Amino acid sequence: MKANIDLTRRETLTLAAATGIAVAASTLPARAQSSGILARKIPSSGEMLPVVGIGTAIIFDFDKSDKTKLDERAEVIKALVAGGGRLIDTAPSYGLAEDRLGDLFAMTGLRDRIFLAGKVRVASRDDTVAEMKASFAKMKIDRIDLMQLHNVRDANQNLDLLREWKKSGLCKYIGITSSFDRDYSAVEQTLKREKPDFFQIDYSMVDRNSEERLIPAAADSGCAILTNLPFGRGKFFQKVAGKPLPDFAKEIEVTSWAQYALKWLLGNPAINGVIPGTDKPQYMVDNLKAGLGPLPDAALRKRMLDHFEQL
Template identity: 45%
Template sequence: MSHAQGLTRRQILTLAAAASAVFTLGPSGAQTSPAAGTGGKTMMTRVIPSSKEPLPAVGLGTYRGFDVAPSDPAYRSLPAVLDALFEKGGKVIDSSPMYGRAEQTTGELLSIHEPRSPAFLATKVWTRGREEGIAQMEQSFKLLQTDRIDLMQIHNLLDWQTHLPTLRQWKEEGRIRYIGITHYTASAYDEVEAVLKAEPLDFLQINYALDDRGVEKRLLPLCRDRGVAVICNRPFGGGGLIARLQGKPLPGWAAQVGIKSWPPLALKFLLSHSAVTCVIPGTGNPRYMTENASAGFGPMLTDAQRHQLIALLD
Protein backbone atom coordinates (compact mmCIF):
# COMPACT_ATOMS: atom_id res chain seq x y z
CA MET A 1 0.00 0.00 0.00
CA SER A 2 2.94 2.28 -0.62
CA HIS A 3 0.91 4.55 -2.85
CA ALA A 4 -2.22 4.86 -0.68
CA GLN A 5 -1.01 8.05 1.00
CA GLY A 6 -1.46 6.84 4.57
CA LEU A 7 -4.46 4.54 4.05
CA THR A 8 -3.65 1.12 5.51
CA ARG A 9 -4.85 -2.24 4.27
CA ARG A 10 -6.79 -2.67 7.52
CA GLN A 11 -8.61 0.62 6.92
CA ILE A 12 -9.55 -0.39 3.39
CA LEU A 13 -10.78 -3.78 4.56
CA THR A 14 -12.89 -2.08 7.23
CA LEU A 15 -14.45 0.18 4.63
CA ALA A 16 -14.99 -2.75 2.31
CA ALA A 17 -16.75 -4.75 4.98
CA ALA A 18 -19.07 -1.85 5.73
CA ALA A 19 -19.80 -1.36 2.06
CA SER A 20 -20.51 -5.06 1.52
CA ALA A 21 -23.17 -4.90 4.21
CA VAL A 22 -24.82 -2.07 2.29
CA PHE A 23 -24.52 -3.94 -1.00
CA THR A 24 -26.40 -7.03 0.19
CA LEU A 25 -29.52 -5.02 0.92
CA GLY A 26 -31.83 -4.35 -1.97
CA PRO A 27 -34.10 -1.30 -2.27
CA SER A 28 -36.76 -3.01 -0.18
CA GLY A 29 -34.28 -4.06 2.51
CA ALA A 30 -34.44 -7.71 1.47
CA GLN A 31 -31.17 -9.58 1.07
CA THR A 32 -30.11 -9.94 -2.55
CA SER A 33 -27.36 -11.69 -4.50
CA PRO A 34 -25.08 -9.85 -6.95
CA ALA A 35 -25.68 -12.63 -9.48
CA ALA A 36 -29.47 -12.69 -9.06
CA GLY A 37 -31.45 -12.50 -12.26
CA THR A 38 -28.70 -13.70 -14.57
CA GLY A 39 -30.15 -17.17 -14.81
CA GLY A 40 -26.66 -18.60 -14.41
CA LYS A 41 -25.58 -17.05 -17.69
CA THR A 42 -22.42 -15.05 -18.16
CA MET A 43 -22.13 -11.50 -19.41
CA MET A 44 -21.93 -11.11 -23.16
CA THR A 45 -18.45 -10.56 -24.54
CA ARG A 46 -17.23 -8.87 -27.68
CA VAL A 47 -13.99 -9.75 -29.44
CA ILE A 48 -11.19 -7.16 -29.56
CA PRO A 49 -10.47 -7.18 -33.32
CA SER A 50 -6.69 -6.79 -33.09
CA SER A 51 -6.21 -9.78 -30.77
CA LYS A 52 -9.45 -11.79 -30.82
CA GLU A 53 -9.52 -11.54 -27.01
CA PRO A 54 -13.08 -11.57 -25.63
CA LEU A 55 -14.00 -8.54 -23.55
CA PRO A 56 -17.11 -8.27 -21.34
CA ALA A 57 -19.54 -5.78 -22.84
CA VAL A 58 -20.26 -3.64 -19.75
CA GLY A 59 -17.50 -1.99 -17.76
CA LEU A 60 -17.08 0.87 -15.32
CA GLY A 61 -16.07 4.49 -15.77
CA THR A 62 -14.39 6.16 -12.79
CA TYR A 63 -14.95 9.82 -13.68
CA ARG A 64 -16.37 11.64 -10.63
CA GLY A 65 -17.54 8.50 -8.84
CA PHE A 66 -14.01 7.39 -7.89
CA ASP A 67 -12.58 10.88 -7.37
CA VAL A 68 -13.05 10.64 -3.62
CA ALA A 69 -10.74 10.29 -0.62
CA PRO A 70 -11.05 7.58 2.07
CA SER A 71 -12.38 10.20 4.46
CA ASP A 72 -15.36 10.84 2.16
CA PRO A 73 -18.46 8.76 3.03
CA ALA A 74 -18.91 8.04 -0.68
CA TYR A 75 -15.64 6.05 -0.64
CA ARG A 76 -17.28 3.38 1.49
CA SER A 77 -19.56 2.27 -1.32
CA LEU A 78 -16.79 1.83 -3.88
CA PRO A 79 -15.56 -1.65 -2.88
CA ALA A 80 -19.10 -2.88 -3.47
CA VAL A 81 -19.16 -1.21 -6.90
CA LEU A 82 -16.16 -3.33 -7.90
CA ASP A 83 -17.80 -6.38 -6.32
CA ALA A 84 -20.87 -5.79 -8.48
CA LEU A 85 -18.79 -5.33 -11.63
CA PHE A 86 -16.82 -8.54 -11.10
CA GLU A 87 -19.74 -10.62 -9.83
CA LYS A 88 -21.69 -9.76 -12.97
CA GLY A 89 -18.75 -10.74 -15.16
CA GLY A 90 -17.48 -7.27 -16.05
CA LYS A 91 -13.76 -6.45 -16.23
CA VAL A 92 -13.11 -3.06 -17.82
CA ILE A 93 -12.28 -0.21 -15.43
CA ASP A 94 -11.52 3.05 -17.22
CA SER A 95 -9.73 5.99 -15.60
CA SER A 96 -7.51 8.97 -16.37
CA PRO A 97 -5.13 11.41 -14.69
CA MET A 98 -7.81 13.96 -15.58
CA TYR A 99 -10.19 12.32 -13.09
CA GLY A 100 -8.60 13.65 -9.92
CA ARG A 101 -8.03 10.87 -7.41
CA ALA A 102 -9.76 8.15 -9.47
CA GLU A 103 -6.62 6.22 -10.46
CA GLN A 104 -5.37 6.13 -6.88
CA THR A 105 -8.73 5.07 -5.52
CA THR A 106 -8.95 2.31 -8.13
CA GLY A 107 -5.49 1.05 -7.24
CA GLU A 108 -6.25 1.06 -3.51
CA LEU A 109 -9.47 -0.88 -3.88
CA LEU A 110 -8.15 -3.39 -6.39
CA SER A 111 -5.25 -4.16 -4.05
CA ILE A 112 -7.65 -5.83 -1.60
CA HIS A 113 -9.42 -7.98 -4.20
CA GLU A 114 -8.31 -11.60 -4.40
CA PRO A 115 -7.62 -12.39 -7.09
CA ARG A 116 -7.02 -9.01 -8.70
CA SER A 117 -6.76 -10.52 -12.19
CA PRO A 118 -10.37 -9.89 -13.35
CA ALA A 119 -9.71 -6.18 -13.90
CA PHE A 120 -8.98 -4.95 -17.41
CA LEU A 121 -7.29 -1.65 -16.56
CA ALA A 122 -7.64 1.23 -18.99
CA THR A 123 -6.26 4.69 -18.40
CA LYS A 124 -4.92 7.62 -20.41
CA VAL A 125 -2.08 10.01 -21.02
CA TRP A 126 -3.24 13.63 -20.85
CA THR A 127 -0.38 16.08 -21.18
CA ARG A 128 1.97 17.60 -23.74
CA GLY A 129 5.57 16.56 -24.36
CA ARG A 130 7.34 13.20 -24.55
CA GLU A 131 9.00 13.30 -21.13
CA GLU A 132 5.91 14.76 -19.50
CA GLY A 133 3.85 11.96 -21.00
CA ILE A 134 6.26 9.30 -19.79
CA ALA A 135 6.28 10.78 -16.29
CA GLN A 136 2.48 10.92 -16.16
CA MET A 137 2.09 7.33 -17.36
CA GLU A 138 4.69 6.10 -14.86
CA GLN A 139 2.64 7.80 -12.17
CA SER A 140 -0.47 5.96 -13.42
CA PHE A 141 1.35 2.64 -12.96
CA LYS A 142 2.16 3.63 -9.37
CA LEU A 143 -1.32 4.89 -8.54
CA LEU A 144 -3.00 1.84 -10.06
CA GLN A 145 -0.47 -0.37 -8.25
CA THR A 146 0.27 -2.49 -11.29
CA ASP A 147 3.20 -3.35 -13.52
CA ARG A 148 1.01 -3.74 -16.60
CA ILE A 149 -1.84 -1.63 -17.94
CA ASP A 150 -4.20 -3.31 -20.37
CA LEU A 151 -5.14 -0.24 -22.39
CA MET A 152 -3.32 3.09 -22.58
CA GLN A 153 -5.23 5.78 -24.44
CA ILE A 154 -4.26 9.24 -25.63
CA HIS A 155 -6.87 11.39 -23.90
CA ASN A 156 -8.75 13.70 -26.26
CA LEU A 157 -5.92 13.29 -28.82
CA LEU A 158 -3.75 15.69 -26.80
CA ASP A 159 -0.29 15.71 -28.45
CA TRP A 160 -1.01 12.30 -29.92
CA GLN A 161 1.85 12.42 -32.45
CA THR A 162 4.33 12.75 -29.58
CA HIS A 163 2.86 10.06 -27.32
CA LEU A 164 2.13 7.36 -29.89
CA PRO A 165 5.78 6.23 -30.36
CA THR A 166 6.13 5.79 -26.59
CA LEU A 167 2.93 3.76 -26.46
CA ARG A 168 4.09 1.54 -29.32
CA GLN A 169 7.43 0.92 -27.61
CA TRP A 170 5.78 0.09 -24.29
CA LYS A 171 3.39 -2.27 -26.05
CA GLU A 172 6.34 -4.11 -27.60
CA GLU A 173 7.94 -4.34 -24.17
CA GLY A 174 4.72 -5.72 -22.65
CA ARG A 175 4.11 -2.83 -20.25
CA ILE A 176 0.80 -2.09 -21.98
CA ARG A 177 -1.31 -4.51 -23.99
CA TYR A 178 -3.40 -2.22 -26.18
CA ILE A 179 -3.20 1.32 -27.57
CA GLY A 180 -6.10 3.69 -28.17
CA ILE A 181 -7.29 7.25 -28.57
CA THR A 182 -10.26 9.01 -26.99
CA HIS A 183 -12.54 11.97 -27.45
CA TYR A 184 -15.97 13.06 -26.32
CA THR A 185 -17.17 15.81 -28.66
CA ALA A 186 -18.51 15.85 -32.21
CA SER A 187 -16.23 18.77 -33.09
CA ALA A 188 -13.27 16.37 -32.92
CA TYR A 189 -14.70 13.68 -35.19
CA ASP A 190 -12.80 14.81 -38.29
CA GLU A 191 -9.48 14.60 -36.46
CA VAL A 192 -10.44 11.26 -34.89
CA GLU A 193 -11.30 9.93 -38.33
CA ALA A 194 -7.99 11.13 -39.77
CA VAL A 195 -5.98 9.45 -37.02
CA LEU A 196 -7.90 6.19 -37.37
CA LYS A 197 -7.16 6.16 -41.09
CA ALA A 198 -3.49 7.01 -40.64
CA GLU A 199 -2.49 4.87 -37.64
CA PRO A 200 -3.09 1.24 -36.65
CA LEU A 201 -4.84 1.35 -33.28
CA ASP A 202 -6.50 -1.20 -31.03
CA PHE A 203 -9.22 0.97 -29.46
CA LEU A 204 -11.26 4.11 -29.92
CA GLN A 205 -13.12 5.51 -26.92
CA ILE A 206 -15.81 7.93 -28.06
CA ASN A 207 -19.11 9.49 -26.97
CA TYR A 208 -22.17 7.54 -28.07
CA ALA A 209 -25.66 7.60 -26.58
CA LEU A 210 -29.26 7.16 -27.64
CA ASP A 211 -29.54 10.94 -27.94
CA ASP A 212 -26.00 11.44 -29.28
CA ARG A 213 -25.63 9.25 -32.35
CA GLY A 214 -23.21 11.22 -34.51
CA VAL A 215 -20.59 8.44 -34.49
CA GLU A 216 -22.96 6.17 -36.40
CA LYS A 217 -22.37 8.10 -39.64
CA ARG A 218 -18.65 7.57 -40.19
CA LEU A 219 -16.68 6.62 -37.08
CA LEU A 220 -18.39 3.37 -36.15
CA PRO A 221 -18.31 2.01 -39.72
CA LEU A 222 -14.67 3.06 -39.99
CA CYS A 223 -13.76 1.25 -36.77
CA ARG A 224 -15.52 -1.86 -38.01
CA ASP A 225 -13.63 -1.69 -41.30
CA ARG A 226 -10.27 -0.96 -39.64
CA GLY A 227 -10.62 -3.60 -36.91
CA VAL A 228 -10.69 -1.11 -34.04
CA ALA A 229 -12.54 -1.92 -30.81
CA VAL A 230 -14.98 0.76 -29.63
CA ILE A 231 -15.57 1.81 -26.03
CA CYS A 232 -18.54 4.12 -25.51
CA ASN A 233 -18.13 6.95 -23.02
CA ARG A 234 -20.96 9.30 -21.99
CA PRO A 235 -23.43 6.46 -22.73
CA PHE A 236 -26.21 8.34 -20.96
CA GLY A 237 -25.62 11.50 -22.95
CA GLY A 238 -24.02 13.29 -20.02
CA GLY A 239 -26.95 12.47 -17.74
CA GLY A 240 -29.82 14.28 -19.44
CA LEU A 241 -30.95 11.24 -21.42
CA ILE A 242 -32.18 9.23 -18.44
CA ALA A 243 -34.07 12.23 -17.07
CA ARG A 244 -35.88 12.52 -20.41
CA LEU A 245 -36.74 8.83 -20.48
CA GLN A 246 -37.84 8.33 -16.87
CA GLY A 247 -41.29 9.75 -17.47
CA LYS A 248 -41.94 7.37 -20.36
CA PRO A 249 -43.11 3.77 -19.98
CA LEU A 250 -40.68 1.04 -20.96
CA PRO A 251 -41.51 -0.65 -24.28
CA GLY A 252 -43.56 -3.80 -23.86
CA TRP A 253 -40.72 -5.92 -25.25
CA ALA A 254 -38.15 -4.72 -22.67
CA ALA A 255 -38.70 -7.71 -20.40
CA GLN A 256 -38.08 -10.04 -23.33
CA VAL A 257 -34.53 -8.70 -23.61
CA GLY A 258 -33.96 -8.90 -19.85
CA ILE A 259 -34.42 -5.20 -19.09
CA LYS A 260 -36.36 -3.71 -16.18
CA SER A 261 -35.39 -0.01 -16.29
CA TRP A 262 -34.25 2.73 -18.66
CA PRO A 263 -30.50 2.92 -17.90
CA PRO A 264 -29.66 -0.65 -19.00
CA LEU A 265 -31.99 -0.31 -21.97
CA ALA A 266 -30.08 2.80 -23.08
CA LEU A 267 -26.87 0.81 -22.74
CA LYS A 268 -28.28 -2.19 -24.63
CA PHE A 269 -29.18 0.18 -27.46
CA LEU A 270 -25.46 0.95 -27.83
CA LEU A 271 -24.35 -2.66 -27.49
CA SER A 272 -26.79 -3.63 -30.22
CA HIS A 273 -24.59 -1.79 -32.73
CA SER A 274 -22.20 -4.32 -34.24
CA ALA A 275 -19.18 -2.01 -34.00
CA VAL A 276 -19.47 -1.43 -30.24
CA THR A 277 -17.21 -3.50 -28.00
CA CYS A 278 -17.89 -2.15 -24.51
CA VAL A 279 -19.82 0.55 -22.67
CA ILE A 280 -18.40 2.21 -19.53
CA PRO A 281 -21.13 4.01 -17.58
CA GLY A 282 -19.65 5.78 -14.58
CA THR A 283 -21.04 5.24 -11.11
CA GLY A 284 -20.07 5.16 -7.45
CA ASN A 285 -23.27 3.33 -6.50
CA PRO A 286 -23.22 -0.50 -6.33
CA ARG A 287 -26.94 -0.77 -7.10
CA TYR A 288 -26.48 1.27 -10.25
CA MET A 289 -23.49 -0.86 -11.24
CA THR A 290 -25.61 -4.00 -10.94
CA GLU A 291 -28.41 -2.34 -12.90
CA ASN A 292 -26.02 -1.18 -15.64
CA ALA A 293 -24.45 -4.62 -15.91
CA SER A 294 -27.81 -6.17 -16.78
CA ALA A 295 -27.44 -4.62 -20.24
CA GLY A 296 -24.82 -7.29 -20.95
CA PHE A 297 -27.30 -10.14 -20.53
CA GLY A 298 -30.11 -11.38 -22.74
CA PRO A 299 -30.80 -10.75 -26.43
CA MET A 300 -29.63 -7.63 -28.22
CA LEU A 301 -32.15 -5.26 -29.79
CA THR A 302 -33.48 -5.69 -33.28
CA ASP A 303 -33.29 -2.84 -35.78
CA ALA A 304 -37.00 -2.25 -35.26
CA GLN A 305 -36.56 -1.98 -31.50
CA ARG A 306 -33.64 0.42 -31.91
CA HIS A 307 -35.70 2.61 -34.21
CA GLN A 308 -38.58 2.59 -31.72
CA LEU A 309 -36.26 3.93 -29.00
CA ILE A 310 -34.95 6.66 -31.31
CA ALA A 311 -38.52 7.66 -32.14
CA LEU A 312 -39.30 8.11 -28.43
CA LEU A 313 -36.88 11.05 -28.36
CA ASP A 314 -37.98 12.69 -31.61
Protein backbone atom coordinates (compact mmCIF):
# COMPACT_ATOMS: atom_id res chain seq x y z
CA MET A 1 0.00 0.00 0.00
CA LYS A 2 2.79 2.42 0.87
CA ALA A 3 4.48 1.89 -2.50
CA ASN A 4 1.25 2.76 -4.30
CA ILE A 5 0.90 5.96 -2.30
CA ASP A 6 4.48 7.05 -3.01
CA LEU A 7 4.24 6.33 -6.73
CA THR A 8 1.00 8.20 -7.21
CA ARG A 9 2.16 11.24 -5.32
CA ARG A 10 5.56 11.40 -7.01
CA GLU A 11 3.78 11.57 -10.32
CA THR A 12 1.67 14.53 -9.30
CA LEU A 13 3.81 16.64 -6.97
CA THR A 14 4.95 20.09 -8.03
CA LEU A 15 7.18 20.98 -5.10
CA ALA A 16 9.10 23.83 -6.70
CA ALA A 17 5.96 25.82 -7.37
CA ALA A 18 4.93 25.64 -3.74
CA THR A 19 8.02 26.82 -1.91
CA GLY A 20 6.70 30.33 -1.33
CA ILE A 21 3.85 29.44 1.02
CA ALA A 22 3.71 32.04 3.79
CA VAL A 23 2.32 32.29 7.33
CA ALA A 24 -1.19 31.28 8.28
CA ALA A 25 -4.17 33.48 7.56
CA SER A 26 -5.84 35.11 10.55
CA THR A 27 -9.38 35.27 9.19
CA LEU A 28 -11.80 32.90 7.51
CA PRO A 29 -12.21 33.92 3.85
CA ALA A 30 -14.14 32.16 1.13
CA ARG A 31 -10.74 31.26 -0.27
CA ALA A 32 -7.30 31.21 1.24
CA GLN A 33 -5.68 34.63 1.32
CA SER A 34 -2.56 35.30 -0.70
CA SER A 35 -0.68 35.82 2.58
CA GLY A 36 -1.04 32.21 3.73
CA ILE A 37 -3.08 29.09 4.06
CA LEU A 38 -6.69 29.06 5.14
CA ALA A 39 -7.42 29.13 8.87
CA ARG A 40 -10.78 28.44 10.47
CA LYS A 41 -12.19 29.53 13.79
CA ILE A 42 -12.36 27.21 16.79
CA PRO A 43 -16.00 27.77 17.81
CA SER A 44 -15.47 27.66 21.58
CA SER A 45 -12.76 30.34 21.62
CA GLY A 46 -12.56 32.16 18.31
CA GLU A 47 -8.90 31.16 17.92
CA MET A 48 -7.91 30.64 14.29
CA LEU A 49 -6.34 27.30 13.38
CA PRO A 50 -4.74 26.57 9.98
CA VAL A 51 -6.69 23.83 8.23
CA VAL A 52 -3.86 21.46 7.23
CA GLY A 53 -1.90 19.50 9.82
CA ILE A 54 -0.15 16.18 10.42
CA GLY A 55 -1.26 12.85 11.84
CA THR A 56 1.50 10.75 13.43
CA ALA A 57 0.11 7.20 13.51
CA ILE A 58 2.48 4.59 12.02
CA ILE A 59 4.85 6.98 10.25
CA PHE A 60 6.19 8.56 13.46
CA ASP A 61 6.44 5.14 15.12
CA PHE A 62 10.12 4.29 14.66
CA ASP A 63 13.22 3.82 16.77
CA LYS A 64 15.36 6.84 17.55
CA SER A 65 18.37 5.06 16.08
CA ASP A 66 16.86 5.45 12.59
CA LYS A 67 18.52 8.77 11.82
CA THR A 68 17.22 8.87 8.26
CA LYS A 69 13.61 8.82 9.41
CA LEU A 70 14.32 11.19 12.28
CA ASP A 71 15.87 13.78 9.97
CA GLU A 72 13.12 13.33 7.40
CA ARG A 73 10.34 13.82 9.95
CA ALA A 74 12.15 16.90 11.25
CA GLU A 75 11.97 18.32 7.74
CA VAL A 76 8.26 17.49 7.62
CA ILE A 77 7.64 19.54 10.77
CA LYS A 78 9.77 22.38 9.44
CA ALA A 79 7.79 22.34 6.20
CA LEU A 80 4.51 22.41 8.14
CA VAL A 81 5.53 25.51 10.07
CA ALA A 82 7.19 27.23 7.10
CA GLY A 83 3.98 26.73 5.15
CA GLY A 84 1.79 28.30 7.81
CA GLY A 85 0.54 25.09 9.44
CA ARG A 86 0.48 24.36 13.17
CA LEU A 87 -1.53 21.24 13.96
CA ILE A 88 0.09 17.91 14.91
CA ASP A 89 -2.03 15.07 16.29
CA THR A 90 -0.73 12.05 18.21
CA ALA A 91 -1.71 9.40 20.78
CA PRO A 92 -0.20 6.93 23.25
CA SER A 93 -1.47 4.09 21.06
CA TYR A 94 0.71 5.24 18.15
CA GLY A 95 3.72 3.28 19.34
CA LEU A 96 6.81 5.47 19.65
CA ALA A 97 5.23 8.52 18.00
CA GLU A 98 5.08 10.57 21.22
CA ASP A 99 8.73 9.77 22.00
CA ARG A 100 9.79 10.84 18.53
CA LEU A 101 7.79 14.06 18.74
CA GLY A 102 9.66 14.90 21.93
CA ASP A 103 12.94 14.34 20.09
CA LEU A 104 11.77 16.29 17.05
CA PHE A 105 10.60 19.28 19.07
CA ALA A 106 14.05 19.38 20.68
CA MET A 107 15.77 19.06 17.29
CA THR A 108 13.72 21.73 15.53
CA GLY A 109 12.97 24.13 18.38
CA LEU A 110 9.46 24.47 16.98
CA ARG A 111 7.29 23.27 19.87
CA ASP A 112 6.00 26.79 20.52
CA ARG A 113 4.88 27.06 16.89
CA ILE A 114 2.81 23.87 17.07
CA PHE A 115 -0.81 23.31 18.05
CA LEU A 116 -0.34 19.91 19.68
CA ALA A 117 -3.25 17.49 20.01
CA GLY A 118 -2.88 14.41 22.20
CA LYS A 119 -5.17 11.67 23.46
CA VAL A 120 -5.89 9.51 26.47
CA ARG A 121 -7.78 6.24 26.42
CA VAL A 122 -10.95 5.54 28.35
CA ALA A 123 -9.82 3.91 31.61
CA SER A 124 -9.98 4.37 35.36
CA ARG A 125 -9.18 7.84 36.64
CA ASP A 126 -5.78 6.76 37.98
CA ASP A 127 -4.84 5.00 34.75
CA THR A 128 -5.93 7.96 32.63
CA VAL A 129 -3.90 10.38 34.75
CA ALA A 130 -0.89 8.06 34.54
CA GLU A 131 -1.22 7.86 30.77
CA MET A 132 -1.39 11.64 30.46
CA LYS A 133 1.73 12.05 32.61
CA ALA A 134 3.59 9.44 30.56
CA SER A 135 2.64 11.20 27.32
CA PHE A 136 3.83 14.55 28.64
CA ALA A 137 7.14 13.01 29.70
CA LYS A 138 7.68 11.41 26.28
CA MET A 139 6.92 14.64 24.43
CA LYS A 140 8.89 16.71 26.96
CA ILE A 141 5.97 19.06 27.63
CA ASP A 142 4.12 20.34 30.70
CA ARG A 143 0.89 21.33 28.93
CA ILE A 144 -0.86 20.58 25.67
CA ASP A 145 -3.15 22.51 23.35
CA LEU A 146 -5.80 19.82 22.91
CA MET A 147 -6.45 16.66 24.91
CA GLN A 148 -8.91 14.19 23.42
CA LEU A 149 -10.62 11.14 24.87
CA HIS A 150 -9.75 8.45 22.34
CA ASN A 151 -12.43 6.31 20.67
CA VAL A 152 -15.43 6.96 22.88
CA ARG A 153 -17.74 3.93 23.05
CA ASP A 154 -20.06 4.63 26.00
CA ALA A 155 -23.13 6.83 25.47
CA ASN A 156 -22.83 7.93 29.11
CA GLN A 157 -19.18 8.93 28.85
CA ASN A 158 -18.37 12.16 30.69
CA LEU A 159 -15.43 14.49 30.24
CA ASP A 160 -15.11 15.57 33.87
CA LEU A 161 -11.42 14.67 34.19
CA LEU A 162 -10.51 16.45 30.97
CA ARG A 163 -12.41 19.51 32.17
CA GLU A 164 -10.37 19.44 35.38
CA TRP A 165 -7.20 19.42 33.28
CA LYS A 166 -8.51 22.30 31.19
CA LYS A 167 -9.37 24.34 34.27
CA SER A 168 -5.92 23.74 35.75
CA GLY A 169 -4.15 24.75 32.54
CA LEU A 170 -2.82 21.33 31.55
CA CYS A 171 -4.73 21.64 28.28
CA LYS A 172 -6.35 24.53 26.45
CA TYR A 173 -9.08 22.50 24.75
CA ILE A 174 -10.76 19.13 25.22
CA GLY A 175 -12.27 16.77 22.69
CA ILE A 176 -13.33 13.25 21.80
CA THR A 177 -12.51 10.97 18.88
CA SER A 178 -14.08 8.02 17.10
CA SER A 179 -12.98 5.66 14.35
CA PHE A 180 -15.56 2.87 14.54
CA ASP A 181 -19.00 2.91 12.94
CA ARG A 182 -20.40 0.68 15.68
CA ASP A 183 -19.74 3.44 18.23
CA TYR A 184 -21.39 6.27 16.30
CA SER A 185 -24.65 6.25 18.28
CA ALA A 186 -22.80 6.49 21.59
CA VAL A 187 -20.53 9.19 20.20
CA GLU A 188 -23.47 11.23 18.94
CA GLN A 189 -25.11 11.17 22.37
CA THR A 190 -21.84 12.16 24.03
CA LEU A 191 -21.32 15.04 21.61
CA LYS A 192 -24.78 16.44 22.22
CA ARG A 193 -24.52 16.17 26.00
CA GLU A 194 -20.87 17.04 26.69
CA LYS A 195 -20.29 19.59 23.88
CA PRO A 196 -16.48 19.27 23.75
CA ASP A 197 -14.30 21.89 22.07
CA PHE A 198 -13.15 19.41 19.40
CA PHE A 199 -14.35 16.27 17.69
CA GLN A 200 -12.07 14.07 15.57
CA ILE A 201 -13.44 11.53 13.10
CA ASP A 202 -12.26 9.44 10.16
CA TYR A 203 -13.78 11.04 7.07
CA SER A 204 -12.75 10.85 3.43
CA MET A 205 -14.07 10.40 -0.09
CA VAL A 206 -13.67 6.67 0.58
CA ASP A 207 -15.43 6.63 3.97
CA ARG A 208 -18.34 9.04 4.37
CA ASN A 209 -20.27 7.19 7.09
CA SER A 210 -19.88 10.08 9.55
CA GLU A 211 -21.27 12.64 7.13
CA GLU A 212 -24.99 12.18 7.70
CA ARG A 213 -25.26 12.36 11.49
CA LEU A 214 -21.98 12.71 13.40
CA ILE A 215 -20.50 15.69 11.61
CA PRO A 216 -23.75 17.69 11.77
CA ALA A 217 -24.16 16.73 15.45
CA ALA A 218 -20.63 17.90 16.22
CA ALA A 219 -21.16 21.16 14.35
CA ASP A 220 -24.47 21.76 16.14
CA SER A 221 -22.69 21.10 19.46
CA GLY A 222 -20.14 23.83 18.73
CA CYS A 223 -17.20 21.51 18.10
CA ALA A 224 -14.21 22.19 15.92
CA ILE A 225 -14.06 19.12 13.67
CA LEU A 226 -10.80 17.41 12.68
CA THR A 227 -10.72 14.66 10.07
CA ASN A 228 -8.17 11.87 10.25
CA LEU A 229 -7.48 9.24 7.58
CA PRO A 230 -8.40 11.73 4.81
CA PHE A 231 -7.07 9.31 2.19
CA GLY A 232 -9.07 6.37 3.52
CA ARG A 233 -6.09 4.29 4.72
CA GLY A 234 -4.52 4.55 1.27
CA LYS A 235 -7.62 3.34 -0.59
CA PHE A 236 -8.03 6.75 -2.21
CA PHE A 237 -4.57 6.60 -3.80
CA GLN A 238 -5.07 3.01 -4.90
CA LYS A 239 -8.18 4.08 -6.81
CA VAL A 240 -6.64 7.13 -8.52
CA ALA A 241 -3.23 5.58 -9.26
CA GLY A 242 -2.22 6.29 -12.84
CA LYS A 243 -5.33 8.39 -13.51
CA PRO A 244 -5.12 12.02 -14.70
CA LEU A 245 -6.80 14.76 -12.73
CA PRO A 246 -10.06 15.95 -14.28
CA ASP A 247 -9.88 19.27 -16.11
CA PHE A 248 -12.35 20.86 -13.69
CA ALA A 249 -9.80 20.46 -10.88
CA LYS A 250 -8.17 23.59 -12.29
CA GLU A 251 -11.19 25.58 -11.09
CA ILE A 252 -9.94 25.17 -7.51
CA GLU A 253 -6.23 25.20 -8.38
CA VAL A 254 -5.71 21.52 -7.63
CA THR A 255 -2.47 20.06 -9.01
CA SER A 256 -2.35 16.67 -7.26
CA TRP A 257 -4.72 13.93 -6.19
CA ALA A 258 -3.82 14.60 -2.55
CA GLN A 259 -5.01 18.18 -2.90
CA TYR A 260 -8.15 16.91 -4.64
CA ALA A 261 -9.03 14.76 -1.62
CA LEU A 262 -8.15 17.40 0.96
CA LYS A 263 -9.93 20.26 -0.81
CA TRP A 264 -13.02 18.09 -1.11
CA LEU A 265 -12.96 17.67 2.67
CA LEU A 266 -12.29 21.34 3.36
CA GLY A 267 -15.12 22.30 1.02
CA ASN A 268 -17.39 21.12 3.84
CA PRO A 269 -17.56 24.31 5.95
CA ALA A 270 -18.03 22.26 9.13
CA ILE A 271 -14.50 20.86 8.85
CA ASN A 272 -11.84 22.79 10.76
CA GLY A 273 -8.82 20.72 9.83
CA VAL A 274 -7.40 17.71 8.03
CA ILE A 275 -4.57 15.67 9.54
CA PRO A 276 -3.10 13.31 6.95
CA GLY A 277 -0.19 11.12 7.94
CA THR A 278 2.84 12.77 6.32
CA ASP A 279 6.30 11.23 6.14
CA LYS A 280 8.10 13.36 3.52
CA PRO A 281 8.58 17.14 3.39
CA GLN A 282 7.53 17.33 -0.26
CA TYR A 283 4.24 15.66 0.67
CA MET A 284 3.80 18.21 3.46
CA VAL A 285 4.25 21.07 1.01
CA ASP A 286 1.80 19.45 -1.39
CA ASN A 287 -0.79 18.93 1.35
CA LEU A 288 -0.47 22.54 2.47
CA LYS A 289 -1.47 23.67 -1.01
CA ALA A 290 -4.94 22.33 -0.23
CA GLY A 291 -5.23 25.34 2.08
CA LEU A 292 -4.50 27.78 -0.74
CA GLY A 293 -6.82 29.09 -3.41
CA PRO A 294 -10.56 28.50 -3.81
CA LEU A 295 -12.42 25.63 -2.21
CA PRO A 296 -15.23 23.68 -3.91
CA ASP A 297 -18.82 24.67 -3.27
CA ALA A 298 -21.50 22.03 -2.74
CA ALA A 299 -22.07 21.53 -6.47
CA LEU A 300 -18.38 21.09 -7.22
CA ARG A 301 -17.92 18.76 -4.24
CA LYS A 302 -20.64 16.55 -5.72
CA ARG A 303 -18.94 16.64 -9.10
CA MET A 304 -15.60 15.74 -7.52
CA LEU A 305 -17.13 12.82 -5.65
CA ASP A 306 -19.02 11.58 -8.71
CA HIS A 307 -15.83 11.65 -10.76
CA PHE A 308 -13.89 9.77 -8.09
CA GLU A 309 -16.55 7.09 -7.76
CA GLN A 310 -16.61 6.54 -11.52
CA LEU A 311 -12.86 5.88 -11.75
